[in-house]
Amino acid sequence: MTDVRPLSGLALIAAALAIGTGNFMVVLDSTIANVSVPTIAGSVGVSVSQGSWVITSYAVAEAITVPLTGWLARKFGALRVFIFCYLAFGLVSVFCGMSQSLGMLIAGRVMLGLCGGPIMPLSQMLLMRIFPPKQATGAAVLWAMTTLIGPIAGPILGGVICDSFGWQWIFFIKVPIALVGGVLVFSLTRGLSDPRGPARIDKVGLALLVVWVAALQIVLDEGRNHDWFASREIVILAIIAAIGFASFLIWELTDDNPIVDLKIFRYRGFSAAAVTFAGGFGAFFAAIVILPLWLQQNMGYTATWAGYATGIMGILALISAPIVGKASETIDPRLILSVGILGLGAMTAWRMTFNSDVTFMQMAWPTLFTGPFMVMFFVPVTGLAISCVGPEEQANAAGLSNFMRTLAGAFATSLVQTGWANQARVNQTELVNAMPHANEVVAGMVASGTPYDAAVASLTRMVEHQSVLLSTLNMFGAITIVFVVAAMLPWLIPKPKGPIDTTAGH
Template structure:
């Protein structure tokens, strides 16, 4: 790779297509990794001998580590070159994926997932940057569509691939399968971009800002994950973590607003359009990610689904998403992005409200319909939101704005995972107590079951299971309701942004 244009050979024809697909593959793998483990958590937890709540660290540890390194992307690109950094992260992703598949304990796997998030974080923004670099300016829209498609396919394919691989070959292969893909992809990108300019400059890293970011994000995430098992603020450990998170966050805000070269340029929030769109992105993604976490867990724990069928039930949204993506891409060029974005969020909320009609006898097809129709609304949410966020910032701020927007989205997904599971479990316990209190004649029910041929222990166990099963169902429906409200609230936020022509950006 060169640092000037003297040896530059613009990519055209087949070379452009192959290089673009290889770069898009990197983005696809990173996005895929955020959801492929979702349906596998029960299997991983059982295999490693840990509880379900401990197993969810497999999801959140990756998301938090990824969120922390996203703001580092700009510095890494300036210091080492965007293409060099991308290729290094691509190969490192393969190596760490191999390590994750070989993990024999939860702690080892979580360490691997943290490393995977650290090397995967820069890949998403760098893939977008490199696609825009290798495509001619007149084909910039094609680069944006390709990037958006790989971003959309990941969350859709993740649950399906995770379920099939976990049931058929073992959970280790959800990591091993990515190794050859990442190696081949990295080699292809290196082969086609090695003669392209890859400028680098002296770059200063905001070490204090990075340290404060790691402290407050890490403390908050551990508090959210461990709080449900330690009775929250009755535990000294949770109180200490909460204090660290608050002090760290306030220190981070003060430092980033006063430092000349902050790792997260919070001054970008002065743009009303960026603030409205990025908060919409974070809120909408948090609700969406919470839904794709809670649904497969419920299906496997309480509805008797295998990981494969839970994956099908979640990933079926991809059918109409793929069909509608090109259409939405064209509509965005002529219709106010705020209308499309709000419609998408309201549609996602409506699909969640539909799920609130589920009961313990719901069939796969009854569950499939709202998931299927989620696809087009998901596209209407994902496609215009980034463009709307960047439309009102200064040209020299767009790279930092894109990084900040992705940081908020990723962090929101990690926090939503912890919060929704905590609330799900707490609500289930409350509902269970309510159901027991509503059954004053439990002894009569047990006696009737014993007269039907059951032993006393079997009758008690059967009644307890029925109550537990119904309490989890009621808790799940309540989570669907909360997610619906979040989608509805997020649908109002785009209208705080001024109208903008996002095609120009």
């Protein structure tokens, strides 16, 4: 990493923007499909719950490659790996956009996640490498802003593109950006040092990681469609996940060069920070998955307006980001983190007041005010995690906390949709049981001139609509509880002795 000739002038600006765009594109991809799931599911002829694999497959694949980034950088060179993944991301996006079936699209999303996983940590590393030391703060700010803007812009861009051009274009639009960005990085950084060296990979640990994560994700995604453990396939997959996870823990704790250094959990502060990050992000991601699904399936919103409803949080997030970053230098970051998570919980609890007549503006207010609390959560959490470990373990700590965060987002997506569907069925049964005079209602509608079949269908739709609304409120309640629990965990972290690095490894 040393003796690297820093770029200057326009070349430095162009290279920084190209590298930052790569990070933005990968982070954007984690949310750009959220509002498009109903459209994609309808296009390829599957249910919305099956369509959610478009989200989870990308997240799981991305999570699995995060621990591989260090080995890839040592083996092939950080710059080479970054450029390869950048260009491959664009090419695989073509494959995703051309998909004619769910299986083909999921395969493409898995490949996108595998390409995108290394881009986030390597983009940060390369920005710090090409900038002169005196301008390192500028590099950190650029990287942090692309990381923050990506998930905010995703739902808005996804909705507008899906409604205006078709869901395929949420993938096609990234192709020229990735190809141009990758070529620019290659051209501008040619001649810069890109050291390589001996690198050993924990093949057994990697295999076990893939097995238990994939098996568990399939159980979470498909369990509700196969009556859970009444299905032999689900039982077998659950057993594989359990045995794989146990074997993974044993192997990683005893191997000399583990792919995931679990021994870092010996630090109480890191454990608390990493679990806070995973729990808080899982709850946050569950909320921004379920909200657009409910708006489109039950409130009649288009993908565009569902995207506006989700992405509006970005307005105050961007305004508050520098303020929170500055405050982290003087205020206990544990307090900022805890207040941020409680604020996210409060905004989610606010949504529990929604009813079937809620207007866009009434629904937008809690989403708008989510922005500052989101920044208070994301800014200090990884810095707190790495401040609790030794200098030689900080890279592993950042990688492990981000692995847990990404995996939590995938698992939360599956869990919240399972809970949503289950609660809708329970609520529908309860509503029907609470309507002893349903026949009289239908008879009244028929007497007023409505055909019998149309009257029954109208009453059924009304019950289904209300059951899904109640289910959505139930999920907001469950998410609120997770936020409240997560907000307590930062106080298990030892108080930092000085300012933390608020841009480390997000």
